Amino acid sequence: MWVSSNKLLSSRKYVKHVSFIRLYAVSALAHLNFALSNPIEELQTIDTHEKNLVTNHFVEKDKVKVVETLKYLRKDPVLAFSFFNQLKENGFCLDPHAYAAIVRILCYWGWDRKLDSLLLELIRKERDLDFKIMNLFEALAEGFESECSNILVRVSDALVKVYVTVGMFDEAIDVLFQTKCRGFVPHILSCNFLLNQLIERGKIDVAVNIYRQMKAFGLSPNDYTYTIAIKAFCRKGSLDEAVDVFREMEECRVTPNAFAYTTYIEGLCLHGRSDLGFEVLQAWITAKIPIDLFAFTVVIRGFCNEMKMKEAENILHDMEKQGFAPDVYMYGALISRFCMVGNLFKALALHDEMVSKGIKTNCVIVSSILLGLSHMGMASEVANQFKEFKEMGIFLDKACYNVVMDALCKLGKVEEAVALLVEMKGKQMVPDIINYTTLIGGYCLKGKVFDAWNLFEEMKKNGHKPDVITYNVLAGGLSRNGLAQEALNLLNDMETQGVKPNTVTHNMIIEGLCIAGKVDDAETFFDNLEEKCLESYSGMVSGYCEADHTKEAFDLF
DNA sequence: GGAAGCACTG
Numbered sequence: 001m002w003v004s005s006n007k008l009l010s011s012r013k014y015v016k017h018v019s020f021i022r023l024y025a026v027s028a029l030a031h032l033n034f035a036l037s038n039p040i041e042e043l044q045t046i047d048t049h050e051k052n053l054v055t056n057h058f059v060e061k062d063k064v065k066v067v068e069t070l071k072y073l074r075k076d077p078v079l080a081f082s083f084f085n086q087l088k089e090n091g092f093c094l095d096p097h098a099y100a101a102i103v104r105i106l107c108y109w110g111w112d113r114k115l116d117s118l119l120l121e122l123i124r125k126e127r128d129l130d131f132k133i134m135n136l137f138e139a140l141a142e143g144f145e146s147e148c149s150n151i152l153v154r155v156s157d158a159l160v161k162v163y164v165t166v167g168m169f170d171e172a173i174d175v176l177f178q179t180k181c182r183g184f185v186p187h188i189l190s191c192n193f194l195l196n197q198l199i200e201r202g203k204i205d206v207a208v209n210i211y212r213q214m215k216a217f218g219l220s221p222n223d224y225t226y227t228i229a230i231k232a233f234c235r236k237g238s239l240d241e242a243v244d245v246f247r248e249m250e251e252c253r254v255t256p257n258a259f260a261y262t263t264y265i266e267g268l269c270l271h272g273r274s275d276l277g278f279e280v281l282q283a284w285i286t287a288k289i290p291i292d293l294f295a296f297t298v299v300i301r302g303f304c305n306e307m308k309m310k311e312a313e314n315i316l317h318d319m320e321k322q323g324f325a326p327d328v329y330m331y332g333a334l335i336s337r338f339c340m341v342g343n344l345f346k347a348l349a350l351h352d353e354m355v356s357k358g359i360k361t362n363c364v365i366v367s368s369i370l371l372g373l374s375h376m377g378m379a380s381e382v383a384n385q386f387k388e389f390k391e392m393g394i395f396l397d398k399a400c401y402n403v404v405m406d407a408l409c410k411l412g413k414v415e416e417a418v419a420l421l422v423e424m425k426g427k428q429m430v431p432d433i434i435n436y437t438t439l440i441g442g443y444c445l446k447g448k449v450f451d452a453w454n455l456f457e458e459m460k461k462n463g464h465k466p467d468v469i470t471y472n473v474l475a476g477g478l479s480r481n482g483l484a485q486e487a488l489n490l491l492n493d494m495e496t497q498g499v500k501p502n503t504v505t506h507n508m509i510i511e512g513l514c515i516a517g518k519v520d521d522a523e524t525f526f527d528n529l530e531e532k533c534l535e536s537y538s539g540m541v542s543g544y545c546e547a548d549h550t551k552e553a554f555d556l557f
Numbered sequence: 558g559g560a561a562g563c564a565c566t567g
Contacts, residue, residue: 189558196558224558231559259559266559297560329560336561367562399563406564437564472565504566511566538567 063095070101077109096131100139107151112158119155119162123171133159137182152184160190164197173210177217185218188225195228199235207232221252227260234267242267258292265295269302277302278315285322297329304337312337313350328354332365339372347372363397370403374410382407383416398424402435409442414451417442433459437470444477452477465497472505479512484521487512507539514543519552 066087073080084102087094099122106115122133140151156175163172172194179186191214198207211229214221221229226249233242242264249256261284268277278299284291296319303312312334316326331354338347347369355361366389373382386404390396401424408417417439424431436459443452456474459466466474471494478487487509494501506529513522526532526540537556544553 192558227558262559294559301560327560332561339562362561364562371562397562402563432563434564439564441564467564469565476565502565507566535566542567 062092063098066092066094067097067101070098070105074105074108077105077111080105081111081114093130096135096139099136100142103136103140103155104151107154115155115158116162119159120166123162123166123168134178141182149184152179152182153186156184156186157190160186160194164194167201169194169198169201169203169206173206176210176219177213179217188219188222191219192222192224192228195225195232199228199232204232204236208236221254223249223254223257223260226254226256227263230260230263230267234264234270237271239267239271258290258294261289261291262295262298266298266302269298269305272306274299274302274306274308274311278311293324293327293330296324296326297333300330301333304333307341309334309337309341326354326357326359328359328362328365331359332362332368335365336368339368340375342372342376344369344372344376361394363395363400366394366396367400367403370400370407374403374407379407379411398429398432398435401429402438405435405442406438409438409445412446414439414442414446414448430462431459433464433467433470436464437466437473440470441473441477444473444480447481449477449481449483466499468494468499468502468505471499471501472508475505476508476512479509480515482513482516482518484513484516484518488525503533503535503539506536507542510536510539511543511546514547514549517547519544519547519549 070080070084073083080102084094084098087098099118102118103115106112106118119133122129122136126133137152137155140155141148156179159175160172163169163175176186176191176194191210195207195210198204198210207228211221211225211232214225226245229245230242233239233245246256246260246264249260265277265281268274268280281291281295281299296315300312300315303309303315316330316334319326331350335347335350335354338344338350351361351365351369370382370385373379373385382404386396386400389400401420405417405420408414408420421431421435421439424435436455440452440455440459443449443455452474456466456470459470471490475487475490478484478490491501491505491509494505506525510522510526513519513525522540522543526536526543529536541553541557544550544556
């Protein structure tokens with residue numbers, strides 16, 4: 001990298017800088033070579049205080065040089081970034097001015113991703129730094145007036161984004177609201193991103209508070225901000241306040257777009273008012289308000305959730321008369337709900353209708369059909385349908401494979417299920433923990449505990465971290481097959497892996513041991529539980545029943 | 558800046 005960049009710059013000054021760069025790229029102790037012939041040995045002979053003095057003296061001098069060098073390399077961002085990284089890797093203590101220098105270069109060249117990762121790295125190691133991230137703003141503010149405001153806005157936007165991404169909302173809010181006193185205002189998009197993520201993480205009240213205060217901080221909401229506010233009020237169930245947002249938009253002369261209207265309709269549907277949602281949708285269509293097809297999906301889904309299947313289906317068929325063509329999402333909502341309630345006849349009829357209209361089906365819809373069959377106890381039919389869909393050339397993903405593997409396992413055909421895992425791998429699909437868990441359960445069901453264990457090991461070897469469900473399935477399998485000690489060992493393994501056992505884990509072990517006839521072991525395990533909740537008692541009662549210890553079951557009950 | 562499905566107990 002140094003060589004190619006050498007071609008770009010060839011002045012004497014450049015040579016001086018390159019030699020400085022090389023010197024620093026060697027090792028963390030290298031900078032002490034300036035003064036000491038045998039640095040390590042000499043440092044060992046002086047006391048810590050003196051050592052710090054020596055080190056600090058050179059480090060201070062070098063810090064200035066680093067900033068100068070970075071400023072000089074502004075036209076060569078590749079070299080500058082590389083130099084900066086070398087210093088970091090070699091443990092050179094970089095101060096806010098060095099960071100400010102590289103940040104200016106990244107901003108100048110529009111290297112947004114690199115800026116994001118640099119800030120993320122700073123956040124991650126802020127505790128080990130001898131400065132605060134806010135000091136970076138002070139260092140940046142010392143730049144040229146003309147560019148500094150621009151850079152401050154960009155850096156605070158990037159910082160808000162990074163803080164939000166890692167879930168550090170308080171810090172993101174601080175950045176957003178400290179900016180006014182620094183004389184600049186971040187982009188509204190950063191604020192929107194923050195608000196939206198707050199809502200996604202369930203922090204609705206925080207989002208609403210920010211929305212209410214943002215104007216005072218010089219931030220002007222745009223159409224998207226208002227849509228997020230509508231979403232927040234709808235999630236809270238404050239539908240009247242959601243309507244107030246539309247009024248506010250009118251006052252501020254911001255025109256609502258299709259997103260805003262649909263968000264409000266979705267709010268009504270979420271609160272069991274799909275009928276009202278549909279009325280509003282129709283009224284808005286009549287008023288020629290811009291609405292897109294997504295609003296129909298929202299209302300159809302709403303009716304499906306309320307189990308008003310006739311209404312949901314009517315929308316799909318009536319909208320065509322109004323000149324709107326239903327799409328795969330609307331059919332998908334209906335098909336999956338019909339599958340869920342066991343009306344496969346209706347689900348398949350709608351699927352045929354959809355395909356006959358030239359709308360291509362997809363693996364999500366296929367999976368809901370397969371799951372519907374499975375829930376109806378039609379495991380063989382699941383395998384047949386799967387084969388048919390495959391022969392039709394429809395792409396079938398991990399979830400589809402899983403439904404079939406699960407059905408085969410329930411039929412006791414675990415080997416056939418494992419053959420599908422092999423088939424997946426042959427298609428370059430990487431099985432996930434759900435696929436592995438299904439098969440581990442399948443082997444356990446057949447009493448093939450060692451095969452289950454091997455699969456568990458394979459899964460870990462392939463880089464998949466088992467979750468609580470995987471552990472529960474395996475713990476249950478071990479217990480049911482009488483391997484009490486192995487189940488307890490697995491419980492310890494869970495803890496060391498940082499996976500917390502839950503009531504289900506405990507009950508899988510208790511009931512499993514009882515099924516295996518090891519009622520004494522189950523009782524000991526139950527008695528040793530640190531916290532017993534109602535479900536724990538249920539587990540032990542069920543266990544007694546499984547083992548025909550009816551009297552003990554009743555006494556405990 | 559918005560779209561759905563799969564693995565553990567009852």
